[in-house]
Amino acid sequence: MSGPLLKVENLTKHYGVGAGFLKKKIPVVRAVEDVSFSVEPGETLCIVGESGCGKSTVARLLMRLVEPTAGRVLIDGTDIAGLTKGAMRSWRRRMQMVFQDPYSSLNPRLTAGQIITEPVENFERLNRNQRQALAAELLGKVGMSPEMMHRLPSELSGGQRQRLGIARALALKPALIIADEAVSALDVSVQAQILNLLMDLQQQMGIAYIFISHDLSVVEHIGHRVAVMYLGRIVELAPRAALFAKPVHPYTEALIASAPVPDPTRVRHETPLDGEVPSPLNPPSGCAFHPRCPLAMERCRIEMPPLVPLADGRIVACHVRAPMSEQPAQPQGALLTA
Ligand code: SF4
Numbered sequence: 175m176s177g178p179l180l181k182v183e184n185l186t187k188h189y190g191v192g193a194g195f196l197k198k199k200i201p202v203v204r205a206v207e208d209v210s211f212s213v214e215p216g217e218t219l220c221i222v223g224e225s226g227c228g229k230s231t232v233a234r235l236l237m238r239l240v241e242p243t244a245g246r247v248l249i250d251g252t253d254i255a256g257l258t259k260g261a262m263r264s265w266r267r268r269m270q271m272v273f274q275d276p277y278s279s280l281n282p283r284l285t286a287g288q289i290i291t292e293p294v295e296n297f298e299r300l301n302r303n304q305r306q307a308l309a310a311e312l313l314g315k316v317g318m319s320p321e322m323m324h325r326l327p328s329e330l331s332g333g334q335r336q337r338l339g340i341a342r343a344l345a346l347k348p349a350l351i352i353a354d355e356a357v358s359a360l361d362v363s364v365q366a367q368i369l370n371l372l373m374d375l376q377q378q379m380g381i382a383y384i385f386i387s388h389d390l391s392v393v394e395h396i397g398h399r400v401a402v403m404y405l406g407r408i409v410e411l412a413p414r415a416a417l418f419a420k421p422v423h424p425y426t427e428a429l430i431a432s433a434p435v436p437d438p439t440r441v442r443h444e445t446p447l448d449g450e451v452p453s454p455l456n457p458p459s460g461c462a463f464h465p466r467c468p469l470a471m472e473r474c475r476i477e478m479p480p481l482v483p484l485a486d487g488r489i490v491a492c493h494v495r496a497p498m499s500e501q502p503a504q505p506q507g508a509l510l511t512a
Pocket of ligand 1: 423424425461462463464465467468469470471474479491492493494495
């Protein structure tokens with residue numbers, strides 16, 4: 175197959191807040207602004223950032239659970255934003271989602287077997303034997319025994335419920351799974367099991383992941399490339415190893431410095447992340463990170479930095495660390511492939 179599996183171009187989502195009073199302008203939340211990236215088959219792209227940076231809105235836009243204000247989402251070259259509901263249904267088979275809270279995302283009245291075969295039964299009729307065989311196969315794929323198919327979600331542990339959520343996502347043999355904080359609610363040891371399961375499934379089935387997380391230790395474990403978002407925009411996108419070895423954007427640097435370090439021999443960077451993320455209702459002018467940035471200068475308050483490609487293959491939006499004048503000009507969409 176030529177071209178990326180998923181291509182996102184200039185994706186933007188604004189929400190109006192409340193009603194305009196006496197024809198006053200309705201305040202707008204700029205949840206996602208001009209986000210572009212692509213995902214290759216079998217690749218894991220992680221999207222990280224603090225709460226409210228827009229990463230979960232990106233997931234919802236990709237699944238068309240919300241409609242974009244602007245931009246395109248292309249799967250295998252087809253723009254899904256323009257598809258009717260009927261046409262979108264078949265494209266949904268290509269993309270599935272795993273949610274943060276496995277309990278609330280599973281129907282408590284259905285058995286595990288019913289939950290994981292339901293997506294297939296939305297497309298084709300299965301008899302009892304086919305249903306049981308499919309349930310056993312999918313449970314096996316996620317490391318659960320076939321007997322579990324008769325259990326209700328309330329009779330499973332947190333880790334088993336998340337395995338069930340993954341089995342359900344696998345039922346339609348998707349090319350891409352969007353995992354939104356998929357291990358955040360789990361204990362650390364269970365987190366590791368689920369991450370290893372996701373990586374094994376990727377090896378066996380060639381699935382691509384968009385893995386959304388606020389937890390850098392998880393991202394470091396699973397990602398091939400990492401996109402760092404701040405206030406609705408990507409500020410750095412880089413291969414995982416390069417990003418963690420040498421973060422370039424001051425926000426990436428501060429995020430990594432603020433994260434707990436499980437390895438005592440690893441050197442921490444000395445850039446703590448102070449202050450809160452500003453409101454997307456009223457984002458700062460220029461570079462949105464400037465109120466928190468130790469390197470901010472006058473230009474940062476006025477002018478938004480563009481995403482600029484660096485020699486090692488990453489892209490960064492920062493007037494100081496990635497000045498435009500030193501880099502070759504390229505359209506943004508061309509910069510964001512693996
Ligand atoms: Fe900091 Fe300026 Fe770079 Fe923004 S553009 S990250 S404020 S140095």
